[in-house]
Amino acid sequence: MCKERAQEIVIISTRRKVSNGDTMKYITILGSTGSIGTQTLDVVRSNKDIKVIALGAGSNIERLEQQIREFKPEVVSVWEEEKAKQLANNIKDLNTKVLCGMEGLMEISTIEKVEIVVTAIVGMIGIRPTISAILAGKHIALANKETLVTAGHIIMPLAKEKNVKILPVDSEHSAIFQCLNGENEKEIDKILLTASGGPFRGFTREQMKNVQVEHALKHPNWSMGRKITIDSSTMVNKGLEVIEAKWLFDVDFDNIEVVVQPQSVIHSMVQFIDGAIMAQLGTPDMKLPIQYALYYPERRVLGGDRLDFSTLGQLTFEKPDMENFRGLKLAYEAGRKGGNVPTIFNAANEKAVQLFLDRQIAYLDIPDIIEASMSTIAFRNNPSVEEILLTEQETYQFIKERWN
Numbered sequence: 001m002c003k004e005r006a007q008e009i010v011i012i013s014t015r016r017k018v019s020n021g022d023t024m025k026y027i028t029i030l031g032s033t034g035s036i037g038t039q040t041l042d043v044v045r046s047n048k049d050i051k052v053i054a055l056g057a058g059s060n061i062e063r064l065e066q067q068i069r070e071f072k073p074e075v076v077s078v079w080e081e082e083k084a085k086q087l088a089n090n091i092k093d094l095n096t097k098v099l100c101g102m103e104g105l106m107e108i109s110t111i112e113k114v115e116i117v118v119t120a121i122v123g124m125i126g127i128r129p130t131i132s133a134i135l136a137g138k139h140i141a142l143a144n145k146e147t148l149v150t151a152g153h154i155i156m157p158l159a160k161e162k163n164v165k166i167l168p169v170d171s172e173h174s175a176i177f178q179c180l181n182g183e184n185e186k187e188i189d190k191i192l193l194t195a196s197g198g199p200f201r202g203f204t205r206e207q208m209k210n211v212q213v214e215h216a217l218k219h220p221n222w223s224m225g226r227k228i229t230i231d232s233s234t235m236v237n238k239g240l241e242v243i244e245a246k247w248l249f250d251v252d253f254d255n256i257e258v259v260v261q262p263q264s265v266i267h268s269m270v271q272f273i274d275g276a277i278m279a280q281l282g283t284p285d286m287k288l289p290i291q292y293a294l295y296y297p298e299r300r301v302l303g304g305d306r307l308d309f310s311t312l313g314q315l316t317f318e319k320p321d322m323e324n325f326r327g328l329k330l331a332y333e334a335g336r337k338g339g340n341v342p343t344i345f346n347a348a349n350e351k352a353v354q355l356f357l358d359r360q361i362a363y364l365d366i367p368d369i370i371e372a373s374m375s376t377i378a379f380r381n382n383p384s385v386e387e388i389l390l391t392e393q394e395t396y397q398f399i400k401e402r403w404n
């Protein structure tokens, strides 16, 4: 099924080329049914000059069908073949084509007329579609940090070669990107990456022992997908973001400092060589970084709450607790070692979070699994995509043998 459909798409995309003077922005969203995906569609809905050409999802075909009926994409892709067939049957009355699997994801990432691919898929499954999109010359609005963490050494040079922009959607990286607007990246002294500290800020390891899934899924400031919410609680998310920042802004790990800012008002800061610090502030709303990435360098009107300094009260700052939140410390270690170690870090975390959400391991097993994986799986320097995926499998196998 996947193959036949894939051929049809090539025909669609060559038939309708972008005409000169066409001001519509054509986009593909990978992970449209998730938290970032649905907020991207909110941004599309409130702007009249973005056309969704393709959507990709994992298994939530009910939500995807609603999106198809509203946004009328030409093509969609669903990960599971059975679900794709079911969806194709449910939307027989429409002209939208349905693809599936990795082939489908890669196909919708490379449609000729698409200008920007929003990578809002979760996990390192995003690597291959992202690379395909760059090879096809698409700008990337990047939310899917796991891809950059594991394959940044491939993606960043490739994007440069293909003259493709990697536009950060992650709020901290968007903040840094905004602070760097009009600045010279060579004049950065350090990046001050802010962190809320998550729901367990101030907890000791003893207090974290009994953390259950429901506790960890309650983030104080942001409403996000399940995996990133757990990652925020362990501070692994901040660790992934440190590595993401290294690749996006070409800054050494010694020059990336995490600052806990519990109110999530300062989304991140840049300190320059003359000591000046630029910060981006606002209410926590992912639609801002999403819209900024889609329209960069233009700013568009965006509804929603504004920061009110008269009621804000105070902004507070703390040092991150790397002893009790080992995920962050291990991320720095993985980033500094380089090679396939960030992949081991990320893959171990992806698997551990899944096991925790399935209630098969305890909360504190998450950093233990990451640490054990990092000290067991063989080092590979400058890994290719195949070696990254092999490292992922080796890590999963190790965890399966030791923890399942």
Ligand code: NDP
Binding pocket: 030, 031, 032, 033, 034, 035, 036, 037, 056, 057, 058, 059, 060, 061, 078, 079, 105, 119, 120, 121, 122, 123, 125, 143, 144, 145, 146, 169, 170, 171, 222, 223, 224, 225, 226, 227, 228, 286
């Ligand atoms: P969600 O879990 O809410 O959504 C994940 C999306 O990925 C869903 O659409 C899901 O589809 C899709 N997906 C999962 N597996 C596959 C697959 N194999 N093939 C195709 N699609 C798949 O995650 P978030 O939106 O929270 O996060 C997405 C990415 O953005 C993550 O990398 C996260 O770290 C990053 N990010 C998120 C932020 C947020 O505020 N949420 C902030 C900053 C970064 P389905 O639901 O149909 O299974």
Ligand code: MG
Binding pocket: 170, 171, 172, 241
């Ligand atoms: Mg973030």
